[in-house]
Amino acid sequence: MTNYVICERSLHHAHAGSKARDDIRQVLESQSWQPFEVRPGENKGYFDKLVCVGRTLAVWHRLERTVRCGDVVLVQFPLIMYNKVSLYALPSVRRMKARGALFVFLIHDLETLRGYSYTDFDKQWVTEADLLISHNPRMSEVLRKYGATVPIVEIGIFDYLLPQANPVPMEQRHGIDIAGNLSHGKAEYVYRLAERFPKADINLYGPKYDRRNGKTAWYRGIVAPDELPDKLEGRFGLIWDGDSLDTCGGYYGKYLTVNNPHKLSLYLAADKPVIIWNKAALAPFVVEQGVGVAVESLQEAMAVEYGMTQSEYARMVRRASQLGQKLREGWFTREVMAKVQAVLPSLRRENKER
Template identity: 30%
Template structure:
């Protein structure tokens, strides 16, 4: 069976965006999928006339050239590719030139993340979802939202993103109730909240675009690529939080956690770290069901929760996190979801 994963390069290596897509390809290769490079130059920030001309050239010549002679039974498109125009025309070309089943692996639902009030964008995104043969979404909450929006394409829940992490798992640990947060610090406004310094727990911080100043209980440790970062994750818990406030996940990105699987959760768990999440986050179901951490309504609850957590309770969470790490490191979640999707009848 000829099965392919479309690949589109991303030059930014110090964030999890390209890492997530690279890992889907990495693990699906084990299932017989091959990379299918489109070699499109994508820059969401470039709105120049030259960029528009390049897209037209890609649609008229480059994209058809890839699919015209392709004999494929399955093609996987990792969504989004940050150009509605190119997305629509890639799908159109696949439908015009091949008889392949077309599956989407959703990394972000842009309507939920950035374009909630843009009716035209939202309608186009739903049309994209309904134009393919199958979808791998993040979790039950995202699946339910897709159903509510009128998506009729068969959907399979991923559960959590896999993470290729060759760093040796550390089973030994010091139980010092330490926390780590890794991510895009420019959008993690809660870290600069004046209320943060009232929290007792210490937080190790990694990521690009740090603020000029943080509270004394935050220790900024620099920026590393997703491949290098696991070497520095030796804390007891990984924190998954977003938005502007320490009392809830708010704002555009905070609200988005009600539906998505943040990739940082996979980074932490693949390193054997239990995680702390917002109770209203979609990911809370996974954390509680697998007992790989705990959920809170507010960061202000963490100090008391840690203070009253005996080593024995943490030891169980750690053991479970190490077990989940083995699954995440071998691509079990994307492989299982893809197998289920391929078994769905027309």
């Protein structure tokens, strides 16, 4: 019996999403999972979508010819392609399951919660899994609402693999870091932050920053994911989304109440405490671990950065460093995969009895 992990190479290598997927792949390959390469969609329009349909059918038929009864296939969901096009893979999944293969879906994102209008997309995939790897209990509840009846295990937090770490020394840090997609649609709050707190000390990292309407003095540019932890200059990393300074609103704010933002892993991998919205799914984790502060508004976030004592900050840095070491080494991925391996024997027995 062979374990396979579906692997896609992201076309946007400065994007945190590719880092999360590549890290999962690296840990699984170290545990003897076999990579099965598929090509991602290129988001180039209608013609590319048609090409992607044919490519998807071909590669999943090739997987059908490879997988045998008792084999396990891990899919990092959603696939990196047009969402509707990825549905063309589902008939192959069903045929492989009918022949006795098992499918594990590791959830990276739930597209419906991010405003994707084709509302059955997530459900169609989720209900085909034999085992699901969720972010946290809140996401597991959503998966149950989507119709999942299979076992669900939770990763807790995503790892952030790094061969070595040389974060900015504590005494050289200043202000608050904001890393990620800086477009108006995703992070409108950044532009409003400049209006309300023009003297704030902010460090911005990431793509799609509108320099014409944003504060250019704050922008530090785009940095590759493996290099970014050593570049972050701030005392804290901020986890916030949406268009409001008073709460995390809209689809992206709602999404924070369910998902594990990968930027939390980024900040902790840099030995950096965080400031997180108090209704985010991982706010309790941050507070319990002593690696940051949960706040209701960005006004409160500014007060935390300005007002925290050096001794209190140093204590948070120590705890962030301890947790960051685990993330850099892949501890949480290995832990959740141990849970997966513990469940697989019972799933195989159930398969034989069908």
